[in-house]
Amino acid sequence: MQDLLTEIAEVAKTSPDKGQVATYIPELAKIDPEQFGICVATSDGNVYSAGDAETPFSIQSVSKVFALALALGKVGDQLWRRVGREPSGLSFDSILLLERENGVPRNPFINAGALVTTDTYLSGYSPKEALGELLRFVRSAADDDSIHINEAVARSEIATGHRNFSLAHYLASCGNMNAGVDKVLGTYCHQCAVEMSCRQLALAGRFLVERDDMPGLVSKERRRRINALMMTCGHYDGSGDFAFRVGLPGKSGVGGGILAIAPGRASIAVWSPGLNQYGNSKLGTEAMEMFAQKTGWSVFGAPQF
Structure with a gap:
């Protein structure tokens, strides 16, 4: 897992197109678009990270x-x-x-x-x-x-x-x-x-992972419903595209953050301030697509990782 996140961060850092930061919020317009972080908090208690995973950002x-x-x-x-x-x-x-x-x-x-x-x-x-x-x-x-x-x-x-x-x-x-x-x-x-870092956001997202040993802040039924809404609505008018490319429930923010959930397995947070045409993190979406392809984690198929 650590090798995979390091690879994803390296690919993101060398991408020539990092998207555009949200300029309509003056404080967000000041953020350096070259930054990229990713963190995975697994259901067995492990935490893996790469890139600027400790840098705080506005989760929006x-x-x-x-x-x-x-x-x-x-x-x-x-x-x-x-x-x-x-x-x-x-x-x-x-x-x-x-x-x-x-x-x-x-x-x-x-x-x-x-x-x-x-x-x-x-x-x-x-x-x-x-x-x-x-x-x-x-x-x-x-x-x-x-x-x-x-x-x-x-x-x-x-x-x-x-x-x-x-x-x-x-x-x-x-x-x-x-x-x-x-x-x-x-x-x-x-x-x-x-304001949170990728590490903090990934850890916070564990309450939606749907395991009995994860933080019990909401009921099992409510976790499933929140995850369902993240899958169908979490990326605005790009929700279908994210589901097609990634296959995991996720919620984006115009600060460049994405929280994704692999039910029963992990909470994943990724951050890159540049946005795509939907207002979702461009490199974050691409990173999550690469992550899903490499791990096989998807609500639509069995994991390979």
Whole structure:
């Protein structure tokens, strides 16, 4: 496994096309696109890494996985009255489907859906209390109390998040926003600004690996459902392409991170800031494709590794 990750990192580092960083968030536009890290936390307790796996980065929409777990823990299946479970087929910040479907977002991983899950776990709390609960969940999953929120990134997102404010106001106009737009947006932007390294993210993702000895933060049934949504919706309008090329549940973020789960086997985190046309990490996607091909790990076939 270590040799494989070293090989993947070497291939990524020499790639001539590393994609484009997310320039619409000023703090993310400053990130060096030459960086690449990968880490695998296996179900038997081993951790393997290569490249810039210890470098912290903004996990952005990967945080939606943890937010969804919190929201489901708070209201259970009642959440699905407010957000759907189908792929969007459109970009992560599109307003078209929201208008067509009367303010019910297509799934919890597009921005509108994530605003609903944030509104759900925020219910009854102040933003500070809700974010404290989110951090406790992530820190418990990773067994690492040093994980924190990057305040500069959060402020940058709030200052430039006009599209997200539009989505939130539209949700509110349809009666699908309870805590108030400013309160939800502030919490959401801080949620996306959680900062982790590949190692920390891979360790945090173990709660979705579906083994009895993994962190028991959610039920077995809920783990399976979250993994299913990651497979079908975790890469926005590139979800089908990621499933075709990789064959593992995964969730991306515009910070360049991807969290992928090999059920029963491992949690994998990869990071490269340059994005492809879908807003997903270009080298991260290519690295995960190489990883899946070399290991044979896929939900669609038996492993060879």
